[in-house]
Amino acid sequence: MTRPIRPKEHLVGPLAPAALPARPRPGAMPMPALPARVCPPAITDASLVLGMALPARCGRVSAQHLLRALGWPPHHRLDIQTRHGMLVICSASDGLHQVGSRGDLPLPANARHMCRIEPGQPVLLAAIVTHDLLVVHPVSTVVRLLADLHTHLAGADNWARG
Template identity: 65%
Template structure:
């Protein structure tokens, strides 16, 4: 659980054709610079990006995070679909949520807000 909401930065992004997402505010908050080495792994239905001195991936020269095709497919991030980036600053990592997963998490709340009626 994130104790301080200020320690959690949220940003929406749409991956480019090559699977990179721009998230300058998040990168600044984490202190990640271009060429910063990263580890990217799948955890349940989300991607977890962490700083790692021996990481296989890196922040792009223009400050973009890579989302490799193999892990995008595994967590259901389709071409042109937005993702929710959640930076956990105190833990030095970014969690990438596919938009479909975000919608599923919020569906029950939206039904409740609509007074229990079916939301189209």
């Protein structure tokens, strides 16, 4: 018995989608220009005013000469944030805190605890006038930074002698 000859079957052809008509490729769109980089003003000796204070039990510190340098009068609204173990205080029209009537700054209890600021332990206050900021450094941060610096200087001094 002979087998009838069948035409070759092409099953793939009907399953493949038909080619789309050729369309021109869209041209490259230009990238939008980035805004110019604005560098904040450099901190200079004239724009940095330092002071020391002892926080009271209620958490307020007297900082009248720093507030004058910043131009913050009594009842000036403030925003207080903790950053890297320090308190960063800036002007804020809708701030929750304000400069006291006697030129004192509030240091909220939760922020003091986060930064390990204890009543009666000194804090270093740095008013950065060009940025309208006041930074409160706990004594532990100042001690650590000075210890690192002095260790580095002592090592450099011994190297220079040897």
